Amino acid sequence: MQAALYRAYGTAVESLRVEDVDTPEPGPGEVRVRMQLSGVNPTDWKSRSGATPRPIDAFQVPHHDGSGVIDAVGAGVSAGRVGQRVWTWLAAAGNRWGTAAQWSVLPARQAVPLPGGASAELGASLGVPALTAHRALFADGPVDGKSVLVAGGAGAVGHYAIELAKFFGARVAATVSGPAKAELARKAGADLVVNYRDAAAAGELREFAPQMDRIVELALGANLDLDLAVSGPRTHIVDYAAEVADPVLPVRRCMSANVTVRFILLYGIPAEAADAAVADVSRALAAGALTELPVTRFPLERVAAAHDAVEAGAVGKVLVEIP
Ligand SMILES: NC(=O)c1ccc[n+]([C@@H]2O[C@H](COP(=O)([O-])OP(=O)(O)OC[C@H]3O[C@@H](n4cnc5c(N)ncnc54)[C@H](OP(=O)(O)O)[C@@H]3O)[C@@H](O)[C@H]2O)c1
Numbered sequence: 573m574q575a576a577l578y579r580a581y582g583t584a585v586e587s588l589r590v591e592d593v594d595t596p597e598p599g600p601g602e603v604r605v606r607m608q609l610s611g612v613n614p615t616d617w618k619s620r621s622g623a624t625p626r627p628i629d630a631f632q633v634p635h636h637d638g639s640g641v642i643d644a645v646g647a648g649v650s651a652g653r654v655g656q657r658v659w660t661w662l663a664a665a666g667n668r669w670g671t672a673a674q675w676s677v678l679p680a681r682q683a684v685p686l687p688g689g690a691s692a693e694l695g696a697s698l699g700v701p702a703l704t705a706h707r708a709l710f711a712d713g714p715v716d717g718k719s720v721l722v723a724g725g726a727g728a729v730g731h732y733a734i735e736l737a738k739f740f741g742a743r744v745a746a747t748v749s750g751p752a753k754a755e756l757a758r759k760a761g762a763d764l765v766v767n768y769r770d771a772a773a774a775g776e777l778r779e780f781a782p783q784m785d786r787i788v789e790l791a792l793g794a795n796l797d798l799d800l801a802v803s804g805p806r807t808h809i810v811d812y813a814a815e816v817a818d819p820v821l822p823v824r825r826c827m828s829a830n831v832t833v834r835f836i837l838l839y840g841i842p843a844e845a846a847d848a849a850v851a852d853v854s855r856a857l858a859a860g861a862l863t864e865l866p867v868t869r870f871p872l873e874r875v876a877a878a879h880d881a882v883e884a885g886a887v888g889k890v891l892v893e894i895p
Contacts, residue, residue, distance in 0.1 A: 573592070573593060573594075573595040573673060573674035573675050573763075573776075574590055574591070574673065574674050574872060574892050574895060575590070575591060575592075575633045575672065575673030575674065576588055576589070576590050576633060576634060576672035576673065576872060576875040576892070577589060577591060577593070577631045577632060577633050577634075577653055577672075578620055578628070578631065578632055578671075579628065579630070579631045580628070580712075581620065581621055581622030581625060581628075582620075582622070582629050583593060583770075584617065584620065584621075584622065584875075584876035584877075584879040584880050584883075585876045585880075586876050587620060587759055587809040588620065588634075588800050588876045588879065589732075589773075590872055590873050590875065593631075593673075595674070595675050596669050596675060596676075597644070597646075597677070598644050598645055598646035598649070598677050599646045599677070600646050600647040600648050601645070601646060601647070601648050601649060601679055601680055601700060601817055602645070602646040602649065602677050602678060602680060603642045603645050603646070603649055603653060603658075603677070603678065603679075603680045603683045603716075604642065604643055604644040604645070604670075604676070604677045605638070605640040605641065605642055605643070605658060605660060605673065605675065605676045605677075605678070605683055606641050606642075606674065606675055607638050607640040607671050607672075607674060607676055607894040608611060608638075608639050608640045608641070608645045608674075608893075608894055609636065609638055609639050609692050609693060609695070609696035609869075609891045609892065609893060609894065610635045610637070610638040610670075610671040610672045610694045610696060610698075610719075610872075610891065610894060611636075611637030611638055611639075611671070611696040611698075611699065611700075611881065611889060611890075611892075612635060612878050612879060612881075612882045612889075612890040612891070612892060612893040613635075613636065613637060613638070613699075613700040613701070613728070614742070614882055614883075615635050615700060616635050616636070616664075616879065617663075617692060617879045617880075617882055617883045619632075619634070620632075620634055620879065627666075628663075629668045630668070630859050631668065632663055632664065632668055632670065633664065633668060633669050633670040633672055633676070633872065634670045634672050634879075635663065635664055635670045635671040635672045635695055635892070636660065636661060636662045636663045636664050636665065636670065636671065636699050637659070637660060637661065637663070637671060637694040637697065637698065637700055638659070638660045638663065638671030638672075638676065638695075638696050638699075638894075639657070639659050639660070639686060639692040639693075639694075639695030639701035639895070640660075640671075640676070640692075641652055641655065641656065641657055641658070641741075641878055642654055642655065642656045642658055642683060642685075643655075643675075643720070644688070645869050646680075647773070649670065649680045649833070650689075652668075653680070653842070654750070656683075656728050657685070657686040657688075657695070658683040658684055658685060658686055658695070659683075659684050659686050659690075659693075659695035659696065659698050659699065659865075659867075660676065660678060660683050660699055660851070661682050661683070661698070661699035661700070661703055661846075662681055662682055662699065662700075662802070662838070662839070663676050663678045663699075665839055667891075669709065671696075671718070672872065672892055672894075673894070674894055674895070675829060676736055676804065678814050681847070681850070682759055684850055684853075684854060685854070686857075687857055687858050688858060690857055690862075691864065693867050694857075694862065694863070694864045695866075695887075696860070696889075696891050697728070697889040697891070698853060698857075699731075699863055700728075700820070700838060701728035701729045701732050701773075701848070702730065702732040702849075702853045702862065703838055703846065703849045703853065704732075704812055704836070704838050705730075705731075705732035705733035705736055705788065706732075706736055706848075706849035706852055706853060707787060707812075707836050707838065707841050707845060708729070708733060708786070708788040708809075708810040708812055708836060709733060709742075709788065709843070709877070710734055710735055710848070710849070710852070711808075711836065711844075712786070712808045712810075712832070714740065714743040714879075715737055715740050715741065715785065715786060716741035716742065717738060717741060717742070718741075718742045718743070718746070718785035718786065719738045719742065719743050719744075719780070719781035719783070719784050719785050719786075720732055720733075720742045720744045720745070720784065720785065720786045720787075720788065721744075721745050721746070721747070721777065721781075721786070721787045721799070721802060722737070722744060722745070722746040722747070722762070722788045722845050723750055723764055723768070723786045723787065723788060723789045723790055723791060723795050723799075724746075724747065724748070724790050725746025725747060725753070725756070725757030725765060726748050726752075726753035726756040726757050726865075726887065727790065727811060728744075728841065728865060728888075728889060729790065730746065730757070730788070730790070731756065731757075731760050731863075731865050732759075732862065734746055734757060734760040734761055734762050735761060735787045735856065735861055735863065736852070736853070736856055736860050737758050737786075737806060737863075738760075738761040738762075738861070739855075739856045739859065739861040740852070741864075742785075742786075743764070743766040743780075744761065744762050744763055744764075745762060745763065745780045745781065745782070746760075746762040746764070746765050746766075747765075747766055747767070747768040747773065747776055747795070747798070748765060748766075748768070749767065749768065749769060750767065753887070754767070756865065756866075756887075756888075759863075760863065763780070764776065764777070764780045764854055764871050768795065768798060770782070773798060774798055774801040774802070776803045777798070777801065778801060778802055779837045781802060782802065782890045783802060783803065783804035783806055783889060784802045784803065784805075784807050784810070785806055785807065785808070786807075786808050786810060786811055787799050787802070787807060787808070787809040787810065787815075788812070789810060789811045789812070790811070790812055790813035791813065792809070792811045792815070792819050793815050793817070793819025793820070794815065794819075796819060796821075796822070796828050796857065798831055799831075800822075800825055800826070800827075800831070801832040801863065803829040804829055804830060804831070805829075805830035805831075807829070807830045807831045807832065808833075808834055809831060809832070809834070810833075810834045810835075810836060811833065811834070811835050811836070811861065812835075812836050812837075812838075819875060821833075821853065828849075832863075837875075839872075865887075865888040865889050866887065866888035866889075867888055867889050867890075867891055868881060868886055868888060868889070868890050868891070869891050869892075869893055870891070870892050870893070871892070871893050871895070872893065872894055872895055873890055874892075877889075878890050878892050
């Protein structure tokens with residue numbers, strides 16, 4: 573089969589190759605998926621470059637997310653799953669066979685049925701962003717009737733945080749950096765969208781909710797002033813991204829707010845939390861509550877350009893077309 577792969581960390585152009593390799597067979601508890609689209613996330617270029625290195629087992633086919641059709645199952649998996657359209661999550665975690673290839677092999681629970689009404693593009697966009705958004709929202713309990721602030725509401729995680737929070741009954745405010753991203757956050761369903769660079773942002777957010785219940789955060793240092801302006805004893809700030817430099821916490825102000833700060837990394841969340849996230853994302857998907865961001869597509873042979881586009885901060889999702 574044709575597969576994108578790397579054998580050592582490096583720049584995208586240096587390290588990524590498209591090669592013919594043996595098609596993998598599913599082992600016990602696994603399924604094999606004939607991939608249609610492979611979704612690229614920031615973690616994929618960070619793993620490949622060695623910025624956040626993950627072990628390489630001779631070679632690594634990158635990418636966790638994707639959509640395709642199950643064409644073989646291993647021992648212990650129902651044969652009825654053959655022919656099922658699926659979306660994948662964390663396919664390349666501790667597994668050589670990521671989704672940037674004609675076939676991926678992965679544990680059966682990480683290939684989730686994709687409802688008929690959901691496009692292959694949407695399916696390939698969900699894994700890392702939607703599951704991270706779910707964990708950020710729900711690690712500290714339900715959000716029904718709660719006020720949620722989503723930082724970076726036009727980002728991939730931010731987009732699904734808005735859509736999942738709305739679907740599960742929250743009021744949602746989002747921050748963005750400009751009008752085009754404001755439009756994306758509004759389309760996702762945010763009740764209020766503010767520009768985090770605008771001096772009026774804190775006042776507008778306080779008017780919406782003097783105390784947020786959740787703040788889904790990706791730039792803790794840059795946004796802490798804004799976050800603390802709408803924080804109190806009920807507030808959980810949940811940070812899912814590292815900035816270039818670690819922030820210095822203003823401890824007394826955090827104490828005075830009685831705020832809770834939580835950090836999450838999808839790779840290490842408890843298995844039951846991942847299963848609950850998959851179930852809730854599937855519910856929202858079946859109800860038509862999850863949508864695609866704008867998509868930029870690259871053919872498999874241009875996988876290096878796809879990685880560079882994500883590293884450069886492409887707006888929306890970058891997807892690789894599998895031949
Ligand atoms: N912990 C985890 O498990 C986990 C999971 C998924 C992703 N991540 C990390 O989360 C980050 C985002 O991932 P993604 O896929 O959502 O990326 P993305 O689609 O590129 O979105 C990032 C968004 O953040 C916005 N942003 C940047 N600085 C901001 C700030 N100070 N305040 C508010 N918004 C800001 C960007 O827009 P502007 O620059 O225009 O504001 C952009 O819309 C990456 O670093 C990724 O590695 C971590």
